[in-house]
Amino acid sequence: MNKSVVSNLFSRLREKNPLVHHITNIVTVNDCANVTLAIGASPVMANSVEEVEEMVQLANALVLNIGTIQAEIFTAMILAGKVANEKGIPVILDPVGVGATAYRRRIAKELIQKVKISVIRGNASEMYSLIRENGRTRGVDSTDISLDRKILAEKVANLFSCIAVISGETDIVSNGLETVQITNGDHWLTKVTGTGCMTTSLIASFTGTTADYFSASIAGMSVMSLAGERAKKSISEEDGIGHFKAQLMDEIFHMNEEVWGKEVSIIET
Template structure:
């Protein structure tokens, strides 16, 4: 099956199955993550107490772990939920927010990756480079894309870890260690709204809940967000900005359909 056909199938399956996506995520963008999962057709659940995360992941079709506002309590819950997910064959999607900025984030990301071997890791270039052990000047959670370099980093890291690596930026890069996809949907204004990275990870997680082809799930999640961002941005009139853009972003994900996704996705293989 070609990638476009897969994207179309993935979205149809999400709308048909409404997979339950368990999140252990940050409190900054958690509402956006829940709404974006609902908008695409999935069913979100957020639970982070160590006494219930194993049970909750047992109902789930995917587990999204996002370290944006990690703390000593939730780190243990992430590990506990993640181990249960692995035992049950539930895919784990990691968003290593701000890794490299502090030792706590770097050490936690390392622990999560070593212990859980996530099916997909999505971050910006700075974050993925940190994971790749490369030195990089990190400033908060901003994104600095560099396509040539990025492809090599994604492919190498994916091969080393056995995870799908997804780097989002001007051009998004997805690799499974063998193939590399370059994705050109999206718009700069997405970086002006908090949580668009987290939401992309949640969309990837939602797609991972309906297919074992996690490479196509990552491509579908990122392309969905990029395309919705383009549609939302194109609708803005004079005087409108990130408030209206954010509202329309949810509208656009809600109205996305399999045909549109397959047709408008800007997908290149390297």
């Protein structure tokens, strides 16, 4: 991992202003749009089967999020994903709650079979569910798993030939050969609905600027973790989660290569 390569993506993103096509869940769609704007990209939220194939051709990255998946939305994901593959547009999958039901597991498996995924981002139990039939997920929350998270990330990356990003107390990014840990963050990030979905949007924003999806994934994941850490430090003891969420968005908006370079904590493993 070359830290300067990751750092340079910040200016490249704001210069390019990549268009990120989201087919995402209704719980977090507004937050995902806003965080995409905050980092310097442009969001489009289009999920109709009548237009996704045309829309994705205008995009620089495609997000597929199964958080509130329905049959018609799934069809739209397949259509958009296949066009993205044809056009060389990176596809970022967020397998929200994939271990919760057989339907979600089937949907995720079929997506990965039919669409070439560039990056998969999830928590540890979601990632475990992708590689093991008996993986468990309680809703979108992480549950205990026996497999070491570094090994898990490498297994996912190698099995699906993608970049694997695992969010957690320590975030992990792996391309199967190289693996890094990001130790920034704050536990209040787990108290705001959608920080995982927003992180996927950040990763997509950076992948829309480069073919180096490993560096782009490190950038996107670390922006959320570092912004959360800075947001918590900047609010008072009397402030609550509403202040934290607003400050989180501000920190992402003001994030640049200088701040990132000085404060990010990345360990190569």
